[in-house]
Amino acid sequence: MNRPERGVQFAKSVKVIDWLKTEILDQIANLFKGIHYANQHVIIDSLSSLIVSVYVLARRMGFSYREIDRSVVEKLREHARDGHQLEEWYGDLSTLEEYLNKR
Structure with a gap:
């Protein structure tokens, strides 16, 4: 080019x-x-x-899309591990991580 x-x-x-x-x-x-x-x-x-x-x-x-997906899952784990309120109150982060890992 x-x-x-x-x-x-x-x-x-x-x-x-x-x-x-x-x-x-x-x-x-x-x-x-x-x-x-x-x-x-x-x-x-x-x-x-x-x-x-x-x-x-x-x-x-x-x-890449894969990099973004990997980073999202990593972020979900990090927030869940650190006691993020959405995880503690509702379990949203681990539920989303489980969903993403099943796709």
Whole structure:
């Protein structure tokens, strides 16, 4: 790839990353609206869109999906081990880790 092509690719990558960042913010706003209006469809749609956007953003930044999954599981274990309130009160973190490990 010659120099001008690399410059175009770089600019395109930056633009995509910026677009994904705004997409994440947009989905957070939609999620809050969905929660405010107790709209289950909007809540689920926003949450799933956030997850997709975060994975794609990570990939565009050079991380593999597997790296992200591994890091999430590691983070869940760390929080559970450190007595995170969500784990102590509800067992959410170990339940999520178990789910992720079964996929």
